[in-house]
Amino acid sequence: MRLEIGNFPVEDIVFGEETSYNDGLLTINKEEALEVVKEDEHITEADLVIARPGEEKRIVPVKEAIEPRYRLNGDATFPGVTGKVESVGEGRTVALKGCSVLAVGKHWGSFGDGLIDMSGEGAKYTYFSKLVNVCLVADTDEEFEREEQQKKNHAIRWAAHRLAEYLGETVKDLELKEEEVLELEPITKRSQDVNDLPSVVYVMQPQSQMEELGYNDLVYGWDANRMLPTLMHPNEVLDGAIISGSFMPCSSKWSTYDFQNCPTIKRLYAEHGKTINFLGVIMSNLNVAMDQKERAAMFVQQIAKSLGADAAILAEEGYGNPDADFIACFAALEDAGVKTVGMTNECTGRDGQSQPLVTLDERADAIVSCGNVSTLIKLPPMETVIGELEALARDGLSGGWADDEKLGPSVKEDGSIIMENNSMFCGDQVLGWSPKTMKEF
Amino acid sequence: MANLIPVAETVGANRMVPTISIPYPLGDPESSEDEQWKLRYHRVGVALEALETAIDEQTVFEV
Amino acid sequence: MKKAIIYINQFFAGIGGEEEADHQPEIREGLVGPAMLLNQLSDAEVTDTIICGDNFMGSNEEEAVEKILGFLEDKEFDIFFAGPAFQAGRYGNACGVIGKAVKEAFDVPVISSMNEENPGVDMFKKDIYIFPGGKSAAKMKDDMAKMAELGNKILNGEGPLTAEEEGFFTRGIRHQVWLEDSKPAADRAIEMLLKKVNGEEFKSELPIPKIDRVPIAEPIKDLSEATIALATSGGIVPVDNPDKIQSASATRWGRYSVEGLDNLPNREAGEFKTIHAGYDPAAADANPDRVVPLDALRAYEEEGRIGKVHEYFYTTVGTGTTEAEAARMGQEMVEYMKDEGVDAVILTST
Amino acid sequence: MENQKRIQKLAEEHGEENLVVILGGAEAEASGLAAETVTNGDPTFAGPLAGVQLGLRVYHILEPEIKSEVDEDVYEEQISMMEMVLEVDEIVDEVKLYRDKYCNFD
Numbered sequence: 001m002r003l004e005i006g007n008f009p010v011e012d013i014v015f016g017e018e019t020s021y022n023d024g025l026l027t028i029n030k031e032e033a034l035e036v037v038k039e040d041e042h043i044t045e046a047d048l049v050i051a052r053p054g055e056e057k058r059i060v061p062v063k064e065a066i067e068p069r070y071r072l073n074g075d076a077t078f079p080g081v082t083g084k085v086e087s088v089g090e091g092r093t094v095a096l097k098g099c100s101v102l103a104v105g106k107h108w109g110s111f112g113d114g115l116i117d118m119s120g121e122g123a124k125y126t127y128f129s130k131l132v133n134v135c136l137v138a139d140t141d142e143e144f145e146r147e148e149q150q151k152k153n154h155a156i157r158w159a160a161h162r163l164a165e166y167l168g169e170t171v172k173d174l175e176l177k178e179e180e181v182l183e184l185e186p187i188t189k190r191s192q193d194v195n196d197l198p199s200v201v202y203v204m205q206p207q208s209q210m211e212e213l214g215y216n217d218l219v220y221g222w223d224a225n226r227m228l229p230t231l232m233h234p235n236e237v238l239d240g241a242i243i244s245g246s247f248m249p250c251s252s253k254w255s256t257y258d259f260q261n262c263p264t265i266k267r268l269y270a271e272h273g274k275t276i277n278f279l280g281v282i283m284s285n286l287n288v289a290m291d292q293k294e295r296a297a298m299f300v301q302q303i304a305k306s307l308g309a310d311a312a313i314l315a316e317e318g319y320g321n322p323d324a325d326f327i328a329c330f331a332a333l334e335d336a337g338v339k340t341v342g343m344t345n346e347c348t349g350r351d352g353q354s355q356p357l358v359t360l361d362e363r364a365d366a367i368v369s370c371g372n373v374s375t376l377i378k379l380p381p382m383e384t385v386i387g388e389l390e391a392l393a394r395d396g397l398s399g400g401w402a403d404d405e406k407l408g409p410s411v412k413e414d415g416s417i418i419m420e421n422n423s424m425f426c427g428d429q430v431l432g433w434s435p436k437t438m439k440e441f
Numbered sequence: 442m443a444n445l446i447p448v449a450e451t452v453g454a455n456r457m458v459p460t461i462s463i464p465y466p467l468g469d470p471e472s473s474e475d476e477q478w479k480l481r482y483h484r485v486g487v488a489l490e491a492l493e494t495a496i497d498e499q500t501v502f503e504v
Numbered sequence: 505m506k507k508a509i510i511y512i513n514q515f516f517a518g519i520g521g522e523e524e525a526d527h528q529p530e531i532r533e534g535l536v537g538p539a540m541l542l543n544q545l546s547d548a549e550v551t552d553t554i555i556c557g558d559n560f561m562g563s564n565e566e567e568a569v570e571k572i573l574g575f576l577e578d579k580e581f582d583i584f585f586a587g588p589a590f591q592a593g594r595y596g597n598a599c600g601v602i603g604k605a606v607k608e609a610f611d612v613p614v615i616s617s618m619n620e621e622n623p624g625v626d627m628f629k630k631d632i633y634i635f636p637g638g639k640s641a642a643k644m645k646d647d648m649a650k651m652a653e654l655g656n657k658i659l660n661g662e663g664p665l666t667a668e669e670e671g672f673f674t675r676g677i678r679h680q681v682w683l684e685d686s687k688p689a690a691d692r693a694i695e696m697l698l699k700k701v702n703g704e705e706f707k708s709e710l711p712i713p714k715i716d717r718v719p720i721a722e723p724i725k726d727l728s729e730a731t732i733a734l735a736t737s738g739g740i741v742p743v744d745n746p747d748k749i750q751s752a753s754a755t756r757w758g759r760y761s762v763e764g765l766d767n768l769p770n771r772e773a774g775e776f777k778t779i780h781a782g783y784d785p786a787a788a789d790a791n792p793d794r795v796v797p798l799d800a801l802r803a804y805e806e807e808g809r810i811g812k813v814h815e816y817f818y819t820t821v822g823t824g825t826t827e828a829e830a831a832r833m834g835q836e837m838v839e840y841m842k843d844e845g846v847d848a849v850i851l852t853s854t
Numbered sequence: 855m856e857n858q859k860r861i862q863k864l865a866e867e868h869g870e871e872n873l874v875v876i877l878g879g880a881e882a883e884a885s886g887l888a889a890e891t892v893t894n895g896d897p898t899f900a901g902p903l904a905g906v907q908l909g910l911r912v913y914h915i916l917e918p919e920i921k922s923e924v925d926e927d928v929y930e931e932q933i934s935m936m937e938m939v940l941e942v943d944e945i946v947d948e949v950k951l952y953r954d955k956y957c958n959f960d
Contacts, residue, residue, distance in 0.1 A: 211464065263688060403748070439678065452827065464785070516899060642883060
């Protein structure tokens with residue numbers, strides 16, 4: 001399978017007459033862009049705001065991030081979401097690099113939403129402070145979930161995906177300057193010297209713990225709760241087949257942007273044919289019932305065994321109960337002789353003294369750790385807030401609170417905040433960017 | 442009584458009775474009220490038996 | 505200048521060996537024995553030396569701790585040292601007991617050193633900084649130097665003080681740090697994988713800690729006489745959540761009467777619901793007995809299978825809740841249960 | 855501990871410059887500790903010489919300076935067997951180390 005991604009670097013984004021791309025400058029016709037957003041009548045209010053690295057801006061509640069892309073054959077960029085279910089990962093896609101579309105609640109936040117600071121101390125906690133962000137700040141008429149802590153955020157998230165596709169389309173006819181080619185030969189058709197290398201699978205456990213539809217990560221538009229582990233081509237993951245959900249505490253979340261750019265897949269590609277033979281991705285999931293967890297682990301083990309994998313990298317999107325899926329999968333792979341390295345974050349508490357994962361097993365002897373979800377973070381006020389700051393305290397975000405005996409509310413009168421890392425937008429970067437680790441103190 | 446027996450084991454629980462799911466440990470809304478009641482009554486009964494049983498290591502009681 | 509106080513035993517105070525091990529706690533202004541060495545090495549001034557016989561501490565722990573904390577009450581000090589205790593088991597225990605008590609009472613850093621064979625290490629490494637030390641006093645200088653060096657870093661606000669870099673025993677306290685070389689997780693994973701595949705040595709960033717064991721409770725002899733309580737981490741509360749239990753990372757818990765109830769009326773009836781943010785609340789809200797099986801336990805009460813259902817059920821939220829907070833809340837609940845004659849608990853988790 | 859007390863007393867009575875300590879320890883480490891104790895003070899900080907820098911002249915019986923002072927026959931009878939089984943060089947180096955570093959007299 002061969003995927004060519006034409007990369008167009010974006011250095012700045014401005015509003016203007018015509019949505020266009022010219023030498024690093026993306027210009028957006030706001031009115032036209034908002035029409036795309038408002039194709040869904042559930043969107044009652046919407047605006048676009050630009051947030052650039054270094055600006056005194058705080059964005060909250062952030063629900064999703066997407067890299068603007070367009071598939072040159074005209075198929076849906078995000079199959080099952082912005083269009084029909086058609087296969088991706090092959091052919092040509094164009095991408096606007098260095099920027100993202102953020103889905104931001106104009107008022108209302110939910111458990112899985114997060115916060116981004118574009119400058120200052122808070123900027124280091126999230127990857128998205130480094131990007132030029134088009135913030136889609138919107139409200140909806142989804143009254144049924146207004147007072148719920150868990151929200152599907154369907155209208156805003158889908159609108160952001162449409163917007164990302166609309167922006168991506170801007171460069172569809174432009175001449176390519178930089179092209180990334182992602183190609184893996186079929187597993188049984190590889191040369192002897194590649195076959196002789198240690199073969200590696202990447203096992204992903206995207207968030208899928210809500211039994212009700214609408215909250216979980218999607219695979220080709222299909223709720224990951226309703227699937228059994230399956231083999232996928234890494235190009236499908238990079239090319240929009242996986243859509244982020246609306247449930248997981250935010251620092252543990254993998255946004256759609258993260259899937260589109262998954263650093264671990266990129267790194268496995270870079271090693272392919274040199275130090276390893278990259279077999280592909282086993283797309284697993286996270287479950288609520290023990291037998292579901294065991295069944296998923298069994299399938300992962302079986303696929304790895306059938307492929308003859310020598311080694312695996314295993315990553316979980318989440319912590320707490322998902323640790324049980326992670327450890328079950330780790331143990332199953334090791335039992336099958338597949339040498340496994342796990343990637344996860346930890347929940348050691350504000351004082352660092354809690355057990356790092358809720359389930360432990362001595363077979364999980366190789367883990368890359370990406371951060372502590374419960375670290376307390378205090379940040380000074382920011383000049384501008386995009387969205388609504390009060391959401392952090394009021395709406396049950398996983399890292400915010402309305403009141404606390406010792407710490408008071410998350411949001412102070414002067415606009416300064418105190419929160420858990422839990423609500424830093426995709427902060428723990430378990431898909432591979434994380435420059436953080438955990439140490440004993 | 443826990444669905445995630447490995448978690449219970451890891452934190453050191455000694456007498457464990459499996460339940461059916463995280464959001465509804467003792468009664469699957471998909472099944473009939475009667476079935477849910479039977480299941481709940483049965484599992485709580487197993488928990489009571491567990492309380493009466495002498496053990497010398499962490500034990501998961503069969504349901 | 506910052507101030508330090510050190511604890512040593514009767515032997516190092518020059519009072520005597522085994523024959524003087526019952527020596528009463530005392531505090532002396534100035535430097536006694538190893539305090540002199542510490543004073544040379546530390547950026548802080550060592551103002552006082554506390555001395556206690558190892559056996560006195562062993563057999564009169566409470567009295568010894570009380571006296572020593574009393575000595576310290578009117579002292580100003582920024583840091584506390586104990587030992588080094590080398591391989592001496594009773595001395596190690598004493599350093600740990602006092603170190604832990606001083607840390608709790610005065611909230612100052614406490615540093616000690618013991619040989620890895622010293623049982624004091626496992627008992628107290630979570631409570632105070634303990635460096636791996638030599639087997640005998642011949643290593644006094646080396647061991648004290650390590651203690652003093654960490655003390656200096658703490659007093660001078662240098663950090664981060666990781667076990668890996670400083671060398672003290674790991675304490676089970678884990679925090680996130682930014683790697684100096686910013687090496688992304690993907691690179692670290694690939695490097696670890698290649699080492700593991702090639703049979704080379706590798707170092708997990710999350711070494712699996714030893715699992716805690718809880719002593720096993722005796723079985724209930726006669727259930728028909730027993731009072732059974734229900735408890736849950738599933739976040740079932742009265743609909744107005746009167747104790748404001750948090751929906752994640754809980755630090756609060758509540759207990760609510762079930763007197764006269766055959767089951768838990770649901771959210772729609774305006775009675776009980778779940779505030780747990782970690783799972784889909786629909787099933788629990790519709791029928792809270794799915795999480796707290798009061799109806800089933802009542803049935804067993806009626807049959808005479810159990811003596812009675814305890815008047816209250818106990819509840820908190822188990823998502824993102826740290827082990828330490830959970831343990832504390834559990835202990836607080838148990839106090840009530842014990843007072844009110846509860847014989848056993850059925851704890852349901854979600 | 856008793857030895858430390860005795861040496862402290864002797865030094866007070868006779869003056870530090872009039873005292874030579876001769877060690878007979880069989881191991882380098884123990885001899886070094888003793889040498890350090892009578893020069894720079896007790897390194898274990900447990901005895902009376904903790905923090906007391908006497909700076910005494912200190913030699914091990916196996917060192918040539920002492921050997922040459924002793925009647926050859928007596929040395930032969932009392933010491934030479936030990937000379938054959940002990941790590942003489944190590945012991946001597948260790949004692950010399952502290953003497954050179956902390957001894958106040960020639």
